[in-house]
Amino acid sequence: MTSIKFRLNGKDVAVDLDPSMRLIDVLRDHFSLKGVKEGCGEGSCGACVVLMDGYSVNSCLLPLANVEGHEIVTIEGFKETKQFDVLQKAFAEVGGSQCGFCSPGMIIAAQSLLSHNPHPTEEEIKAHMSGNLCRCTGYQAIVQAVEIASKKGAGLW
Amino acid sequence: MQGDAYPSYSWGVNIVEVSFDPVTYQIKVDHCWSTYDVGRVVDERIAVGQADGGLLQGLGYGYLEHMGIKDGKFRNRSLSDYIIPTFEDAPPMETAFIDNPFIYGANGAKGMGELTLVGGAPAIALAIEQAIGHKVNKIPATPEYIMEVINHDKH
Ligand code: FES
Ligand code: FES
Numbered sequence: 548m549t550s551i552k553f554r555l556n557g558k559d560v561a562v563d564l565d566p567s568m569r570l571i572d573v574l575r576d577h578f579s580l581k582g583v584k585e586g587c588g589e590g591s592c593g594a595c596v597v598l599m600d601g602y603s604v605n606s607c608l609l610p611l612a613n614v615e616g617h618e619i620v621t622i623e624g625f626k627e628t629k630q631f632d633v634l635q636k637a638f639a640e641v642g643g644s645q646c647g648f649c650s651p652g653m654i655i656a657a658q659s660l661l662s663h664n665p666h667p668t669e670e671e672i673k674a675h676m677s678g679n680l681c682r683c684t685g686y687q688a689i690v691q692a693v694e695i696a697s698k699k700g701a702g703l704w
Numbered sequence: 705m706q707g708d709a710y711p712s713y714s715w716g717v718n719i720v721e722v723s724f725d726p727v728t729y730q731i732k733v734d735h736c737w738s739t740y741d742v743g744r745v746v747d748e749r750i751a752v753g754q755a756d757g758g759l760l761q762g763l764g765y766g767y768l769e770h771m772g773i774k775d776g777k778f779r780n781r782s783l784s785d786y787i788i789p790t791f792e793d794a795p796p797m798e799t800a801f802i803d804n805p806f807i808y809g810a811n812g813a814k815g816m817g818e819l820t821l822v823g824g825a826p827a828i829a830l831a832i833e834q835a836i837g838h839k840v841n842k843i844p845a846t847p848e849y850i851m852e853v854i855n856h857d858k859h
């Protein structure tokens with residue numbers, strides 16, 4: 548089997564696994580990165596999003612082969628950053644997380660938004676995050692959290 | 705029969721404003737206002753989260769979330785055919801609590817969990833009824849159902 552090489556949370560990794568495996572399974576089962584959640588397994592919920600070269604992608608839809616040579620960051624890697632710190636505090640401040648199942652995906656989606664658009668409008672936040680479902684919060688608190696992070700973290704993104 | 709079997713009911717009111725597209729029969733939730741008496745609110749941030757999340761679930765139950773059953777099996781197999789509200793569907797929600805300490809509750813509190821889910825579906829069904837001028841006798845009031853009601857005036 549050919550080994551597939553990519554960067555994962557800042558480290559170079561190489562895996563000898565079936566290249567058609569879903570990235571989510573590689574991350575959760577092979578690397579024990581359990582912050583990547585599986586809500587639907589078919590691209591509907593966003594619980595599994597990770598950053599690929601800075602953009603959020605659904606890891607349940609991505610075959611391992613497609614990450615060859617790319618940079619993947621999961622919530623475990625992202626949590627070491629200043630941007631995470633700002634987002635986490637903003638989520639906590641307004642109650643943007645309840646059961647928490649959607650939260651890793653929400654935080655990654657927010658990072659992908661803010662890194663490309665540091666001061667999004669409410670509409671832009673909703674449009675960008677609409678691939679991430681949440682059953683608990685009613686979304687309003689998450690929108691507020693992203694707005695707060697965008698203000699308090701001004702200059703970081 | 706004596707005594708009060710349900711001494712600690714909580715109470716709430718939900719107001720829902722919708723607009724209706726007469727071409728696609730689609731409903732958009734424009735705004736919601738809610739107020740609840742849950743005794744004394746212990747942690748307002750958590751309580752508002754519970755209230756808004758519960759309300760949005762109730763709204764979804766009232767106009768989006770159709771669960772079909774055929775031969776004893778669910779017909780919906782995934783989140784692609786069991787549609788729940790997304791960011792784009794969530795309306796602005798204004799939520800207030802009436803501070804009314806309950807003498808038998810810890811720190812004056814009563815329960816608030818399911819309560820916030822209860823009002824959304826009937827409130828949106830009634831709002832749709834008012835918007836389309838026809839009776840809505842079923843939830844979820846999906847575009848297909850609304851089209852039937854308007855075109856055949858069954859009710
Ligand atoms: S698990 Fe990947 S989008 Fe739901
Ligand atoms: S907090 Fe429970 S799904 Fe979002």
